[in-house]
Amino acid sequence: MSLKDNPLGFDTVRLSDDGRRVIIIDQTLLPGELKEISLSSKDEIYEAIYLLKVRGAPAIGVAAAYGIYVLADQIDTQSYDEFIKQFKEDKEYLNSSRPTAVNLSWALERMYKVCTDNHAKPVDEIKKLLKDEACKIQEEDIEISKKIGEYGLELVNKGDGILTHCNAGQLATSRYGTATAPIYLGYEKGYDFKVYADETRPLLQGARLTAWELNRAGVDVTLLCDNMSAALMKEGRVNAVFVGCDRVAANGDVANKIGTSVVATVAARYNIPFYVCAPTSTIDMNTSCGDDIEIELRPQSEVTQMWYKKRMAPDNIKVYNPAFDVTDNELVSAIITEKGIARAPYDISLREIMK
Secondary structure, three states: OOOOOOOOOOOOEEEOOOOOOEEEEOHHHOOOOOOEEEEOOHHHHHHHHHOOOOOOHHHHHHHHHHHHHHHHHOOOOOOHHHHHHHHHHHHHHHHOOOOOOHHHHHHHHHHHHHHHHOOOOOHHHHHHHHHHHHHHHHHHHHHHHHHHHHHHHOOOOOOOEEEEOOOOOHHHOOOOOOOOHHHHHHHHOOOOOEEEEEOOOOOOHHHHHHHHHHHHHOOOEEEEOHHHHHHHHHOOOOOEEEEOOOEEEOOOOEEEEOOHHHHHHHHHHOOOOEEEEOOHHHEEOOOOOHHHOOOOEOOOHHHHOOOOOOOOOOOOOOOOOEOEEEEOHHHOOEEEEOOEEEOOOHHHHHHHHHO
């Protein structure tokens, strides 16, 4: 396996050969079935993002870029005013599917800017420019993951034990992943990492996705329940934690899959470095701190019955099911981006990186 190639042999998100459909791996079917599905309507694209058929901040951004292009190509008018009106409606609809991951709005706004910057050109030409921009977003995502992997590998040693939470692997990006990019690169170089994947309740992205893809690639990976990480750390079997993120505030607070802040708190207790792998597209300098990040609440059924043959909680029980939590910047050892490694004070280091 080489980072020059595709570690898993498939792309998480891609545009169909005819340019009329978004093709994604349906991640809700993993690990039992590896299946691609085609999306062409706005409801199909919205549902795929909302229902986590495509998930992970970078992959959502790529899917949104291709999705809004596919929808734009369906707009049957040569009037720019009519075209941009429909484009904005579709953009706002897709953007409402997942509020926490900043890549969604970032990609859609970037595509919208292509339209407004080229308003004097024919609509057909704008559509071609949108396709080019969407492809460029994916190409950049692949290169960004590679760079994060190279920077992250500088922070660990051969034979280290690495813990990761949720899925910030290839399935969350176009290729390679963010938090798993150093793992894949280390595997290629013979670092012999021992990787531990949190199960990540309630949607089991660690069990269903991270464990599956690392094992498929040949990486030494062990699965554990979320509440087992403290015991593992206390035993001295974890040398570093690598996680991804869905949004980084300007002060370095990090929103990521629910349970991430627990891992960070325990890692601090045992003096284990906690690293966040964050493409600059996830850094939101307009959000001052974690308190300003909107946290998505998910359906109760994900906790009470989704993965069980029979309901595993009392009827009518109240359920608290936030999709994300915020890790305070004081618990973050470093934020690894494709442009370098940011350390505290993050309000200064992130501002420098975002220049």
